[in-house]
Amino acid sequence: MANPHPYVYFGDQIVAAEAATLGVASSAVLYGLSVYTVFPVHVDAGAASPAPTAFRLDDHYRRLEESCKIIGIDQFTQEWDFGRFRTAVSTLIAQNAPRTDVFVRATVHVVESIPGTRVRGCAIAVSMxxxxxxxxxxxxGMRLKSSPWRRIPDNAIPSRAKVNGAYxxxxxxxxxxxxSGYDDCVFLDGNGHVCELxxxxxxxxxxxxxxxxxxxxxxxxxxxxxxVLTLATEDGIPVVERTVDLTELYIADEVFVTGTSSGAAPVVEVDGRLVAxxxxxxxxxxxxxxxxxxxxTDDVHGWVTELTA
Structure with missing residues (x-):
């Protein structure tokens, strides 16, 4: 289990990790009413003055913004812009001074106490x-199992919004x-098509x-x-985005997964069948x-943001 570094961002300030708490009557606790994103920060420990860099920080801010919009957490965009977000991340990294690569998890919590099942106009707190x-x-090499649990559909809890409770x-x-002895699952939708892990x-x-x-x-x-889709296109690899059947994974030449916390990891087995x-x-x-x-390091796409407190 990964433990948080000593200092966290909470309530518009840097505090000790154990001091960042949510009320038991808050919507975040009662209903899982929070949205989040996770992004990597690279630290070059070999440099004389290592300058931490965040990967696609603007896109991660935008995902928080979009998740809030989908769920109806309207206070976030009223209180936060990208400049404030970047400053908070930079300050947090500087305070913890990591010497190796780290992940940052940024979350928007609805902290209104016992508001009932509503969200508009409710107070929020941002944690990192x-x-x-x-x-x-x-x-x-991962071993995957297709899950008997179906992926939540867009008209129930949208997967494009990273909602804590949906997890x-x-x-x-x-x-x-x-x-069942596997590393992870393959989610299918209600029609049996492949979604994600x-x-x-x-x-x-x-x-x-x-x-x-x-x-x-x-x-x-x-x-x-x-x-990965961008990199594949640049490498001249034909790319197709479409509906995928489970049995296509059984006969694939290669299977792999992507994610901030997963990297780009190969899959060698699905449902007891070797991949190739x-x-x-x-x-x-x-x-x-x-x-x-x-x-x-990215000098072409503008994906890397230097973090300076």
């Missing part, structure tokens, strides 16, 4: 904490996979073409997913290297 950048899935769905599916997007390669469920397939429109010969394939390995590099 830092923890070691340890992947949540194996990086040398009960992911917990049920991943715990089933773990209990418990907390990562999924890709397959078939006859040299990179295929992934499109954004209307009850998936998170992942920032790392978009990154059970060895990570060349396209997934190439994109994995490109993705890893993009997280740290």
């Amino acid at each position: 904490f830092v923890y070691d950048a340890v992947p949540i899935v194996p990086q040398d 009960v769905n992911s917990v049920l599916a991943k715990q089933d996979a773990i209990d 418990s907390a990562a997007n999924i890709f397959l390669v078939r006859n040299g073409t990179l295929i992934t469920p499109d954004v209307s397939c009850d998936i998170l429109d992942g920032i790392n997913r978009r990154t 010969d059970g060895i990570p394939g060349p396209i997934s390995q190439s994109l994995r290297k490109r993705h890893h590099a993009a997280l740290r």
Whole structure:
């Protein structure tokens, strides 16, 4: 388990981690009414004066903004802009002074006490904490199990909004996979089509073409997913976004997943069936290297933001 670094951002200030608490009567606790994003911060420990950099920070801010808009948390955009967000992240990183790569989880909580099941005009608090950048899935070859739990559809709780309470769905599916001896799950929708993992997007390669469920397939429109699609296109790899059947994973040449906390991780088995010969394939390995590099240094796309307090 990854523990937060000593200092966190909460209530518009930096406080000790144990001092950042939410009231038991708040909407965030009663209903899981919070939205969040997680992004990596790279620290070059070998540099004389390491300048931490955040990956696609503006996109992560925008995802928080969009998640709030979908759910109806209207106070966030009234109180926060990207400049304030960047300053808070920079101050938090400077206070913790990490010497290795870390993840930052930024969350907008609805902290109104016992408001009932409503959200408009309710008070919010923003929290951010830092923890070691340890992947949540194996990086040398994952084993996946299709889940008996179905992905929550867009007309119930939208997957494109990262709502804390909705992750009960992911917990049920991943715990089933773990209990069955697998690393993670493959979510299917109500029609049996592939969506994503418990907390990562999924890709397959078939006859040299990179295929992934499109954004209307009850998936998170992942920032790392978009990154890999861009890198693949630049490398001349044909890309298709469409509906994917479960059995396509069984006969794929390659399968891999992406996510901030997953990286770009290869899959070697799905439902007891080896993916090809059970060895990570060349396209997934190439994109994995490109993705890893993009997280740290990017002079082309403007994806890397230097954090200065």
